[in-house]
Amino acid sequence: MSTAASTAAPERIDAPTAARLAVLAAATFVYVTFEVFPIGLIHDIAADLEVGVGQVGLLVSGYAVVAGAVTIPAVALAARVSRGSALVVSLLVLLGAELLTATATDFATMVAGRVAAALTHGVLWSLIAPAAATMVPRERVGTATAAVFGGSSLAAIMGSPGTTFVGELIGWRATALLLAVVTAAVTLALVWALRPPLPVDPVVPPGARARRAEPAGGSxxxxxxxxxxxxxxxxxxxxxxxxxxxxxxxxxxxxxxxxxxxxxxxxxxxxxxxxxxxxxxxxxxxxxxxxxxxxxxxxxxxxxxxxxxxxxxxxxxxxxxxxxxxxxxxxxxxxxxxxxxxxxxxxxxxxxxxxxxxxxxxxxxxxxxxxxxxxxxxxxxxxxxxxxxxxxxxxxxxxxxxxxxxxxx
CATH class of the missing domain: 1.20.1250.20 (MFS general substrate transporter like domains)
Structure with missing residues (x-):
């Protein structure tokens, strides 16, 4: 590589691409917000479902265990479809989990909602950064990845404190329903963000070797x-x-x-x-x-x-x-x-x-x-x-x- 090439300023990320990256960041925001949803409302949930606080706490630690156990096989299964389809399905599953949470009248239903979201947690987090990388030149992959992870950082600032604050005003079930509305909007935006000109992977027939769109400049x-x-x-x-x-x-x-x-x-x-x-x-x-x-x-x-x-x-x-x-x-x-x-x-x-x-x-x-x-x-x-x-x-x-x-x- 020539000195001139190596010192040239990286190509800028244009406004449409920045908007698409913002949508991907919003997807990580809603996922992390739901992941930590019980933390700030743990006492309200426990009292309403008539279970111990410790049991509600397991909804968070158990989520991590399930997500860790299924991520690799879940991503392998997701390889049978396009990356965009897998990401959209992950958010749809999250939406279903939030609706289950909003309508839960017993602890078992809450557990079902948490397990459902955990099953596709790893799919979203495994595919979201590579999807962002396909949107930008190789010289901007780090910036794109940071932008997407910014949604997780924003969830730490606004997501958990926000759901806690709103939950104290309108109740934890209504808050879960509100989060579901936000997730539905993010899902629709994601469909837009992943449409062409982003390279869209073809559906891979079962048994065939999956081929993903490669991050810009990757080998x-x-x-x-x-x-x-x-x-x-x-x-x-x-x-x-x-x-x-x-x-x-x-x-x-x-x-x-x-x-x-x-x-x-x-x-x-x-x-x-x-x-x-x-x-x-x-x-x-x-x-x-x-x-x-x-x-x-x-x-x-x-x-x-x-x-x-x-x-x-x-x-x-x-x-x-x-x-x-x-x-x-x-x-x-x-x-x-x-x-x-x-x-x-x-x-x-x-x-x-x-x-x-x-x-x-x-x-x-x-x-x-x-x-x-x-x-x-x-x-x-x-x-x-x-x-x-x-x-x-x-x-x-x-x-x-x-x-x-x-x-x-």
Missing amino acids: GTVDWPAVLTLCAVAVVLVVAHFLSYTYFALIVAEVTGAPGSVTVLLAVFGIAGAVGTYLMGRHNDRAPRRAAQVTMAAFTAGVGLLALSLVPAPAAVSWAALGVAVAVWGGAFAAAGPVFQTGVMRLAGAQADRASSVYVTGFQVGIAGGSGIGAALLGHSVGVLPPVSAVLAGAVLIAVLVRRPVPDS
């Missing part, structure tokens, strides 16, 4: 050892994150002694995530390996500072350390998603969908593993969680610096 060769290495590093990252994030409220209460500050700090976490995703998306196009190194250095610093905030100190110092830690931690983890996802797609080339399904499965394993390890460590002390997260984050940083699992182009 047909897959370096599977490199893909699996990157996915393994990502699993450790997700474990490090959810080991502490699952018990965010407990850590905040331990540091500040003020449980009411949880909402404020969660907002800080979400806003920082949106900023981190935007900033790192641009650097991910120019220098993806450096983007991964900077992101993981920031993540390690964030959870390390979180651990330090637990050390006895004047209240003002503890509050300041906690606030900075949450902002750096939130921004870095949100940015890590598109950085690692884009790396997987670059390594996989034409088999980006299949590789993404492995990555998404690993992500769900990391969520369950981190939450489980955190629950076990809580028996000792909540103060143990951030230091363990920091140690795991340090291991990921070393791997990113030494092994360099994220490709540089």
Whole structure:
């Protein structure tokens, strides 16, 4: 490649393409919002369905387990149709799950709705980034991926707090119905977004080898050892994150002694995530390996500072350390998603969908593993969680610096 070619400014994303990427981001927004829907309304749901709060909590952890177990086979099944069709069907299943939730009169119906959405969760997350990649030049794949993941960041800022706020006003069933209306609108918009000029894959007859539209500039060769290495590093990252994030409220209460500050700090976490995703998306196009190194250095610093905030100190110092830690931690983890996802797609080339399904499965394993390890460590002390997260984050940083699992182009 010539110097002139390598230093030329990447082609800009035009307005119609930006609109299509926004629709894909909206799809991730509604999916993540439904995934965490029970969290803020857990007491209302439990009282209404006459079950324990712990049972309602299982609707969230059980969702991750189901999604992790079925992602790879579900994506393999989805390969029999076009990527666009699979994405639309995923949202239609989500719509059905939301309607089941809105009309649930017993816990079994709630479980059925959660399982239904979890069955296609991995399909949407495995195909959404490769679909975005087909819309843009190769030099803008990182930006496109970050834009799509922005929907997830927005859900952290508005989705869960929003459903909680609305649920307190109109009830959790009406809120689920409102979310279904939004999902229906997003589904219609997705049909528009995936129409030509986006390359549409032909329907693949059963038994035939599925061929996906390849991300711009991708090759047909897959370096599977490199893909699996990157996915393994990502699993450790997700474990490090959810080991502490699952018990965010407990850590905040331990540091500040003020449980009411949880909402404020969660907002800080979400806003920082949106900023981190935007900033790192641009650097991910120019220098993806450096983007991964900077992101993981920031993540390690964030959870390390979180651990330090637990050390006895004047209240003002503890509050300041906690606030900075949450902002750096939130921004870095949100940015890590598109950085690692884009790396997987670059390594996989034409088999980006299949590789993404492995990555998404690993992500769900990391969520369950981190939450489980955190629950076990809580028996000792909540103060143990951030230091363990920091140690795991340090291991990921070393791997990113030494092994360099994220490709540089």
